[in-house]
Amino acid sequence: MTTDPPVLGLVAGDGLYPEYIVRGARRRTPELRIVAVGFKGETNPAVIPLCDVYKEFSVGQLSKPFSFLKKNGVQNVIMAGGINPKNILSLRPDLRALSVLMRMPEKNADSLLGAVITEAEKEGFTILPAFTYMEEHxxxxxxxxxxxxxxxxxxxxxxxxxxxxxxxxxxxxxxxxxxxxxxxxxxxxxxxxxxxxxxxxxxxxxxxxxxxxxxxxxxxxxxxxxxxxxxxxxxxxxxxxxxxxxxxxxxxxxxxxxxxxxxxxxxxxxxxxxxxxxxxxxxxxxx
Amino acid sequence: MTTDPPVLGLVAGDGLYPEYIVRGARRRTPELRIVAVGFKGETNPAVIPLCDVYKEFSVGQLSKPFSFLKKNGVQNVIMAGGINPKNILSLRPDLRALSVLMRMPEKNADSLLGAVITEAEKEGFTILPAFTYMEEHxxxxxxxxxxxxxxxxxxxxxxxxxxxxxxxxxxxxxxxxxxxxxxxxxxxxxxxxxxxxxxxxxxxxxxxxxxxxxxxxxxxxxxxxxxxxxxxxxxxxxxxxxxxxxxxxxxxxxxxxxxxxxxxxxxxxxxxxxxxxxxxxxxxxxx
Known part of the structure; x- marks a missing residue:
C-alpha cells in the first residue's frame, strides 16, 4: 500500500508571509507537495518557484481556484498574505462570488474573507490556521x-x-x-x-x-x-x-x-x- | 434703577459658525453687547468687526482669556467654531492650562474642550449651548x-x-x-x-x-x-x-x-x- 505525499493548498496574497509559510512547511515536512493559488499584481513572485504547482487568478474568482485546488488533490488550505483593499473594492466577482456578495449585509475585509472561507468549506476544503508553520515568527x-x-x-x-x-x-x-x-x-x-x-x-x-x-x-x-x-x-x-x-x-x-x-x-x-x-x-x- | 444691556461672551474658533452666532444673537437681542475671544490663525477675521470687543489669544492660554471676559462683564459664554487639531497638538499651555492637562488621562479634542468648560465654570462663567441662536440652521x-x-x-x-x-x-x-x-x-x-x-x-x-x-x-x-x-x-x-x-x-x-x-x-x-x-x-x- 502506497501513501501519497501530503498536499498543502496555499492561497497566497501579498508580502512575504506566503513565502514564510512555504519555507516553514518545507522545513517541517520536506515531502510536502504545495499547490498555490495566486493573484495577479498581489502575490510576491518570489513564492512561485517555491511551490510545486502555482496558478494565478483574478481577485473575485471563486469557482476556478476551487476547481484548480481540487484537481490537484488539495484538502487542507492555508490563506496567507493580504489583498490590497483597493482591489477588493474594484473586484469583478464571478457568478459564485457574486451570489456570496449578494448575501452579505456589510462588505468589509473581514466579512469578505469569512464568506470566502465558508464557501471553501462547503466545497469540502479544510482551512488551516493562518499561523501554521509560523509559530516562531x-x-x-x-x-x-x-x-x-x-x-x-x-x-x-x-x-x-x-x-x-x-x-x-x-x-x-x-x-x-x-x-x-x-x-x-x-x-x-x-x-x-x-x-x-x-x-x-x-x-x-x-x-x-x-x-x-x-x-x-x-x-x-x-x-x-x-x-x-x-x-x-x-x-x-x-x-x-x-x-x-x-x-x-x-x-x-x-x-x-x-x-x-x-x-x-x-x-x-x-x-x-x-x-x-x-x-x-x-x-x-x-x- | 438702570439695567445694563445683557452681555454675551463668545469664544470664536474657525469657520463661519461664530459669525452665524453673532448675527443670530443680534437679530434676537439687538442691544446685546458681544465680547469675543479669538485665536490667532483660527478665528475668521469677518467676525471681528461684528463684535463690540474682540481680543486674540494663543491656543493653550486660559488665565488671560478668563480675565479678559470677566473684566468685560461677561457671565454667559458660547463656544463656537473649532480649533485646528494640529494646533491643539502643538499648543503651548499657560500654567493654568498645564495643570488641567496634567490631570487628563486621555487628551483628545472632546476631553480637552470638556476640561476647558469645567475650568470656565469654576471661574463662575455659564457656558450656553453651542446651538443658541443657531436653531434655524x-x-x-x-x-x-x-x-x-x-x-x-x-x-x-x-x-x-x-x-x-x-x-x-x-x-x-x-x-x-x-x-x-x-x-x-x-x-x-x-x-x-x-x-x-x-x-x-x-x-x-x-x-x-x-x-x-x-x-x-x-x-x-x-x-x-x-x-x-x-x-x-x-x-x-x-x-x-x-x-x-x-x-x-x-x-x-x-x-x-x-x-x-x-x-x-x-x-x-x-x-x-x-x-x-x-x-x-x-x-x-x-x-
Missing amino acids: MPQPGHIAGPRPTPEQWEDAVFGMQMAKEITRLHIGQSVIVHHGTVVAVEAIEGTNNCIRRGGELGNGKPATLAKVARLGHDMRFDIPTIGPVTIQTCAECGIRQIALEAGKTILLERDRVEQLCKKHKISLHALQLPEQDGPSPSDRPA | MPQPGHIAGPRPTPEQWEDAVFGMQMAKEITRLHIGQSVIVHHGTVVAVEAIEGTNNCIRRGGELGNGKPATLAKVARLGHDMRFDIPTIGPVTIQTCAECGIRQIALEAGKTILLERDRVEQLCKKHKISLHALQLPEQDGPSPSDRPA
Missing part, C-alpha cells in the same frame, strides 16, 4: 528591539492597543496612531503604511506610537496582522518612535533586519498581551 | 438637497451613521466615508475635508457616502458638527455623492449655496434621525 509578550519605552510611551502603547482593539470590534481596521493620549489616525482600508504616514504628519513630526492588533475574537484561519522591515522604515521616516504589537497574534517578518532598523532609528518595538474578551464593549463605555 | 430629519438617495445609498447612509456614532463613542472623530457597505476612511484628527479626500481616493473614484454625526451623548455646550459649501465642494471633487447628517444635531451653514452645489454636483444631502442607543428606524427614510 509570532512574538510573545515583552521587549523586542530598540530602546525601552518611556513611561509616557508605555501609556500610549496600552491606550493605542485598547483603541485599536475597539476599531477591530467595528470591523474597520487593526491599527491606530497615538500621540500623547490622542488617537491621531485610524486605519480603515488605506493600509498600515499610509496610516503611519498620515499619523506621523499629524503629530507634527513629534514621536508617535503605532499600535497594531489582531481582530477581537480573531478567526485564526484569517490572514494574521504582519509587520516587517518596510513597516519599521516607514515609521522611521514619519516620526513614529514606538510600535506596539499584540503578543502571540501578530507576525514579525525578517526579525534580524527589523532589530537592526529599530536600533538604528531608535524605535521601541514590543509585544503586549491584551485580554481577549474582558475589555468593555463600546456600549459599556461611559460617554 | 440645524436640519430636521428628511431630504435637504440634490437627488433622492438610491436604496443602495440609503443602506450606506444608515450604516455610515451607525459606524460614525461608534467612532464618537471612542472619542476619536465624528465622520466616516462608506463605500458599498465598507468603511473606507475614519476621521481622527485630520479634519473632515482630508478624510473626504482620502475616502474618495480609496473608493477609486466611485460614488461614496460621507456620514457625519454629533458625539454620542453630545454635550451641547461643545462645538457642534458643521458642514457648509466647502464640504460640498470637497465631496464633489472626491467622488462623494451622498452626505448623511445627524438630524437636529449638526449645523448646515449657507444653505442656499449648499443647495445649489448639491444640485450642480448631484450630491444627495439629507438628515437622519439617529436614536442615541439604537440604529435608525426604516421609517426615517426620506420620502
Whole structure:
C-alpha cells in the first residue's frame, strides 16, 4: 500500500508571509507537495518557484481556484498574505462570488474573507490556521528591539492597543496612531503604511506610537496582522518612535533586519498581551 | 434703577459658525453687547468687526482669556467654531492650562474642550449651548438637497451613521466615508475635508457616502458638527455623492449655496434621525 505525499493548498496574497509559510512547511515536512493559488499584481513572485504547482487568478474568482485546488488533490488550505483593499473594492466577482456578495449585509475585509472561507468549506476544503508553520515568527509578550519605552510611551502603547482593539470590534481596521493620549489616525482600508504616514504628519513630526492588533475574537484561519522591515522604515521616516504589537497574534517578518532598523532609528518595538474578551464593549463605555 | 444691556461672551474658533452666532444673537437681542475671544490663525477675521470687543489669544492660554471676559462683564459664554487639531497638538499651555492637562488621562479634542468648560465654570462663567441662536440652521430629519438617495445609498447612509456614532463613542472623530457597505476612511484628527479626500481616493473614484454625526451623548455646550459649501465642494471633487447628517444635531451653514452645489454636483444631502442607543428606524427614510 502506497501513501501519497501530503498536499498543502496555499492561497497566497501579498508580502512575504506566503513565502514564510512555504519555507516553514518545507522545513517541517520536506515531502510536502504545495499547490498555490495566486493573484495577479498581489502575490510576491518570489513564492512561485517555491511551490510545486502555482496558478494565478483574478481577485473575485471563486469557482476556478476551487476547481484548480481540487484537481490537484488539495484538502487542507492555508490563506496567507493580504489583498490590497483597493482591489477588493474594484473586484469583478464571478457568478459564485457574486451570489456570496449578494448575501452579505456589510462588505468589509473581514466579512469578505469569512464568506470566502465558508464557501471553501462547503466545497469540502479544510482551512488551516493562518499561523501554521509560523509559530516562531509570532512574538510573545515583552521587549523586542530598540530602546525601552518611556513611561509616557508605555501609556500610549496600552491606550493605542485598547483603541485599536475597539476599531477591530467595528470591523474597520487593526491599527491606530497615538500621540500623547490622542488617537491621531485610524486605519480603515488605506493600509498600515499610509496610516503611519498620515499619523506621523499629524503629530507634527513629534514621536508617535503605532499600535497594531489582531481582530477581537480573531478567526485564526484569517490572514494574521504582519509587520516587517518596510513597516519599521516607514515609521522611521514619519516620526513614529514606538510600535506596539499584540503578543502571540501578530507576525514579525525578517526579525534580524527589523532589530537592526529599530536600533538604528531608535524605535521601541514590543509585544503586549491584551485580554481577549474582558475589555468593555463600546456600549459599556461611559460617554 | 438702570439695567445694563445683557452681555454675551463668545469664544470664536474657525469657520463661519461664530459669525452665524453673532448675527443670530443680534437679530434676537439687538442691544446685546458681544465680547469675543479669538485665536490667532483660527478665528475668521469677518467676525471681528461684528463684535463690540474682540481680543486674540494663543491656543493653550486660559488665565488671560478668563480675565479678559470677566473684566468685560461677561457671565454667559458660547463656544463656537473649532480649533485646528494640529494646533491643539502643538499648543503651548499657560500654567493654568498645564495643570488641567496634567490631570487628563486621555487628551483628545472632546476631553480637552470638556476640561476647558469645567475650568470656565469654576471661574463662575455659564457656558450656553453651542446651538443658541443657531436653531434655524440645524436640519430636521428628511431630504435637504440634490437627488433622492438610491436604496443602495440609503443602506450606506444608515450604516455610515451607525459606524460614525461608534467612532464618537471612542472619542476619536465624528465622520466616516462608506463605500458599498465598507468603511473606507475614519476621521481622527485630520479634519473632515482630508478624510473626504482620502475616502474618495480609496473608493477609486466611485460614488461614496460621507456620514457625519454629533458625539454620542453630545454635550451641547461643545462645538457642534458643521458642514457648509466647502464640504460640498470637497465631496464633489472626491467622488462623494451622498452626505448623511445627524438630524437636529449638526449645523448646515449657507444653505442656499449648499443647495445649489448639491444640485450642480448631484450630491444627495439629507438628515437622519439617529436614536442615541439604537440604529435608525426604516421609517426615517426620506420620502
